[in-house]
Amino acid sequence: MAKQNKTIITCAVTGAIHTPTMSDALPYTYDQIAAQAIEAAEAGASILHLHARDNETGAPSVNPDDFSPFLSRIKQASDAVVNISTGGSLTLSIQDRIKPARTFSAEMCSMNMGSMNFSFHPLAKRYDTWKFDWEKDYVEGSDGNIFRNTFRDIREAATTLAPEQIKFEHECYDVGHLYNLKFCLDAGLFKAPIFIQFVMGILGGIGADIDNLVFMKKTADKLFGDDYRWSVLAAGAAQIPMATTASQMGGHVRVGLEDSLFITRGTLADSNAQQVAKVRRIVEELGSEVATPDEAREMLDLKGGDRVNF
Ligand code: KMH
Numbered sequence: 001m002a003k004q005n006k007t008i009i010t011c012a013v014t015g016a017i018h019t020p021t022m023s024d025a026l027p028y029t030y031d032q033i034a035a036q037a038i039e040a041a042e043a044g045a046s047i048l049h050l051h052a053r054d055n056e057t058g059a060p061s062v063n064p065d066d067f068s069p070f071l072s073r074i075k076q077a078s079d080a081v082v083n084i085s086t087g088g089s090l091t092l093s094i095q096d097r098i099k100p101a102r103t104f105s106a107e108m109c110s111m112n113m114g115s116m117n118f119s120f121h122p123l124a125k126r127y128d129t130w131k132f133d134w135e136k137d138y139v140e141g142s143d144g145n146i147f148r149n150t151f152r153d154i155r156e157a158a159t160t161l162a163p164e165q166i167k168f169e170h171e172c173y174d175v176g177h178l179y180n181l182k183f184c185l186d187a188g189l190f191k192a193p194i195f196i197q198f199v200m201g202i203l204g205g206i207g208a209d210i211d212n213l214v215f216m217k218k219t220a221d222k223l224f225g226d227d228y229r230w231s232v233l234a235a236g237a238a239q240i241p242m243a244t245t246a247s248q249m250g251g252h253v254r255v256g257l258e259d260s261l262f263i264t265r266g267t268l269a270d271s272n273a274q275q276v277a278k279v280r281r282i283v284e285e286l287g288s289e290v291a292t293p294d295e296a297r298e299m300l301d302l303k304g305g306d307r308v309n310f
């Protein structure tokens with residue numbers, strides 16, 4: 001596998017798993033998402049992975065109109081790479097989910113590499129009252145969610161987005177998803193170097209531990225050789241420990257309130273920037289350097305921040 005010199009920090013600012021009840025720090029209005037994304041970039045994130053939410057209720061949204069208010073502000077204030085989620089709201093069709101990435105022709109977007117029962121229903125037990133009506137059913141109902149990313153869906157997303165020259169963050173939630181990715185790469189759907197996000201600790205996917213990370217990486221080495229770059233996101237309490245391990249193994253890291261609401265076990269994070277600053281400090285103290293946005297662009301062969309549509 002190609003040597004990765006500097007560490008790229010991605011910050012996933014809000015996502016579609018956590019809900020406003022779970023933390024006052026979770027940004028969901030346009031203003032909050034813009035402010036926290038800009039602050040995360042200032043703290044050292046070179047890539048911002050972005051979902052949108054309804055400005056009033058915080059419900060996950062794939063409506064491009066819910067992206068544009070914060071995308072323009074982020075672009076004015078920061079040079080960070082914008083990565084638009086195509087995971088969106090987990091129950092929607094792939095065509096709806098890719099609309100924002102297509103509309104705004106971002107430098108990067110996510111590409112989920114397999115179907116799974118992506119579930120976070122155990123979180124519902126922690127709350128007796130909820131800020132908004134939609135939250136309880138949304139969280140409880142996730143035990144019945146099929147997060148659908150069939151080969152046909154992946155092909156449709158890749159071919160629809162191909163003219164936009166968007167680099168994908170390939171979300172692989174289990175070892176089998178790496179084989180799905182290999183199949184799609186061989187079919188000509190993606191261009192090397194591919195960027196793999198090893199997603200660990202989501203219920204429905206692989207657990208977040210070091211043995212599993214070593215196995216994921218060995219498998220990726222075997223399948224992709226020098227043609228890939230990689231990063232790790234781990235959900236919940238495993239976020240910072242697994243990011244630390246990944247950076248020591250030569251990988252990149254993803255943090256952010258999409259993946260964990262906490263800064264240490266049992267203590268909610270104040271902001272996305274607090275998590276970025278923490279992982280940055282760890283990476284630097286352990287002897288690595290953090291990549292700037294332009295260094296991330298070069299490492300991942302991105303089209304450039306001047307070729308987006310926002
Ligand atoms: N929420 C993460 C576990 C996406 O946006 O496409 C996966 C994710 C999916 O970030």
Ligand code: ZN
Nearest residue numbers: 015085087258
């Ligand atoms: Zn996401």
